Amino acid sequence: MGIMDQFKDKANELAxxxxxxxxxxxxEASERASQxxxxxxxxLQDQAESAKDEAQDRFES
Incomplete structure (x- = not known):
């Protein structure tokens, strides 16, 4: 195997x-975006539930 072949192999390995x-x-980026x-x-669900509870409390008062 000549030196040129060695360089090609190393280049392919690095690629x-x-x-x-x-x-x-x-x-990793996809996983982080999903999380x-x-x-x-x-x-948002927590905020909506809190708003709903607050509205019910006001209505019942």
Whole structure:
């Protein structure tokens, strides 16, 4: 195996590592976005429930 082949192999290896790292980062970003969306929805539901309870309390008073 010549030196050129060694450089090509190393370049391919580094390219594969970069693709793997990028895929991992993309998966992590997607997971974080999903968690943030879930937290936002939960917060909105809590606020809606609090507003509903407050309205009922005012109506009953």
């Amino acid at each position: 594969d590592q970069a693709k793997s790292a990028a895929s991992g980062a993309k998966d 943030a969306q879930d937290a936002g929805q939960e917060q």
